[in-house]
Amino acid sequence: MIAHPGSEVRVLIRSRPTANFAQELIEYLPDGQTVSVHQRKDSRKGVVNNQLSSWSFRLDGVLHDVSQEEVYGRVGRGVVLGALEGYNGTVMCFGQTGAGKTYTMTGATENYKQRGIIPRALQEVFHEVEQRSDHAFSVHLSFLEIYNETLVDLLASVRGCPGVGPGGMAVVEEAGGGVSVRGLSLHPVHSEEAALNLLFEGEMNRIIGAHALNKNSSRSHCILTVHIESRSRTLSDAKYVTSKLNLVDLAGSERLGKTGSEGQVLKEAMYINKSLSFLEQAILALADRRRDHVPFRQTKLTHALKDSLGGNCNTVLVANIYGEASQIEETLSTLRFASRMKCV
Numbered sequence: 001m002i003a004h005p006g007s008e009v010r011v012l013i014r015s016r017p018t019a020n021f022a023q024e025l026i027e028y029l030p031d032g033q034t035v036s037v038h039q040r041k042d043s044r045k046g047v048v049n050n051q052l053s054s055w056s057f058r059l060d061g062v063l064h065d066v067s068q069e070e071v072y073g074r075v076g077r078g079v080v081l082g083a084l085e086g087y088n089g090t091v092m093c094f095g096q097t098g099a100g101k102t103y104t105m106t107g108a109t110e111n112y113k114q115r116g117i118i119p120r121a122l123q124e125v126f127h128e129v130e131q132r133s134d135h136a137f138s139v140h141l142s143f144l145e146i147y148n149e150t151l152v153d154l155l156a157s158v159r160g161c162p163g164v165g166p167g168g169m170a171v172v173e174e175a176g177g178g179v180s181v182r183g184l185s186l187h188p189v190h191s192e193e194a195a196l197n198l199l200f201e202g203e204m205n206r207i208i209g210a211h212a213l214n215k216n217s218s219r220s221h222c223i224l225t226v227h228i229e230s231r232s233r234t235l236s237d238a239k240y241v242t243s244k245l246n247l248v249d250l251a252g253s254e255r256l257g258k259t260g261s262e263g264q265v266l267k268e269a270m271y272i273n274k275s276l277s278f279l280e281q282a283i284l285a286l287a288d289r290r291r292d293h294v295p296f297r298q299t300k301l302t303h304a305l306k307d308s309l310g311g312n313c314n315t316v317l318v319a320n321i322y323g324e325a326s327q328i329e330e331t332l333s334t335l336r337f338a339s340r341m342k343c344v
C-alpha cells in the first residue's frame with residue numbers, strides 16, 4: 001500500500017455532490033478514470049445553438065459520490081505511510097471556491113464520518129507510531145498560510161510559541177536540498193488529540209486573521225505540515241530518518257469576471273494565478289527530470305514545497321469540481337489544469 005515515489009504526480013477528480021448535477025454536460029466514463037465534458041457551442045448573439053463541443057480528460061481516478069473514508073484511502077493513505085517510511089509527500093486540493101477543497105482536506109470535523117484527509121492522516125500517523133514500537137518517533141506540526149505572497153504562521157497564537165524572530169518569515173534553503181520556513185513555529189505533538197487541537201486553532205486563526213484584514217480566506221493557500229523523525233530502537237548505529245507530509249488547501253482557482261475587478265480582489269487574483277501557474281510549471285519540469293531548471297523560487301508556494309514535490313516524493317493532486325451547469329467554465333478550467341499535470 002505504500003506508494004513508492006516516482007516523478008509522476010497522481011491526479012484525481014472529486015466532484016461536490018449537487019442536486020443540480022449537470023448530467024448532460026459532465027459524463028463520468030465507466031473506466032473510473034475518464035471524464036467527458038460537453039459544452040454548448042457559443043450561443044451568444046441570440047443565436048440558439050444546440051451543437052456541443054466535447055473534451056475528454058483521463059486522470060488517475062474519479063471520486064464521484066464517494067465517502068470521506070474512501071477518499072482518504074485512495075488519496076491520503078499511501079502518502080501518509082510513505083512519510084512514515086521517510087519519504088516526503090504532498091496532498092493538494094485544487095479548484096474553484098465552493099468546489100469542496102476544504103471539505104476534502106479538513107472536512108466537517110464535528111462529524112466523525114465527515115472528517116477529511118487531514119484528521120484521518122493525523123489519526124493514522126499516531127496509530128502507526130504506536131504500532132511501530134521498534135522505532136522511536138517524534139512528530140511536530142506547523143501550519144503556514146500564504147496570502148498575496150506573504151507568509152503567516154497560523155500557530156503563532158499557541159502558548160509558549162517563540163514568535164517570529166528578527167528578519168521575519170522566509171523560505172530558506174538548507175544544506176542537502178531541503179527547505180524550511182524561518183520563523184514558522186514547530187509544535188511537538190504526542191497524540192492525535194493534541195494534533196487536532198492545533199489544527200482547530202490554526203483554522204480559527206485563518207478565519208480570524210482574514211476577518212481582521214478584511215480578506216477572503218479562500219484567497220490564501222494553507223499548508224499543514226507533519227514533520228516526522230524516526231530512529232530504529234534495535235540498531236545501535238541507526239540514523240535519524242526525517243520526512244515531511246504536506247497537506248495543502250490551495251486558494252480558489254476561479255478566474256475573475258471580465259469586468260469590475262479592481263484593488264484588493266485583483267491583487268489577490270494576480271498572486272493566485274501566478275502561484276498556481278508556477279506550481280504547474282514546477283510539476284511539469286520535475287516530471288521532465290530536469291531538477292536544475294525547476295522554477296521553485298518564483299513563488300512562495302513552490303519554494304516552500306520544493307523538497308516535497310516530484311522526485312523522491314509522493315505527490316497527489318485532487319481537482320475539486322462543482323458540477324452544476326452554471327459552473328461549467330470553471331470545471332473545464334480545473335480539468336484542463338488537472339490533465340496538464342498528467343500529460344508529461
Ligand code: ADP
Pocket residue numbers: 015016017095096097098099100101102103104218252320
Ligand atoms: P472550497 O474549500 O473549495 O471553497 P468547501 O470545502 O468549503 O469548498 O465546500 C463548499 C460547501 O460544499 C461546504 O458547505 C461543504 O460542506 C460542501 N461540500 C463540498 N464537498 C462536499 C462533499 N463531497 N460532500 C458533502 N458536502 C460537500
Ligand code: MG
Pocket residue numbers: 101102103218249
Ligand atoms: Mg476552502
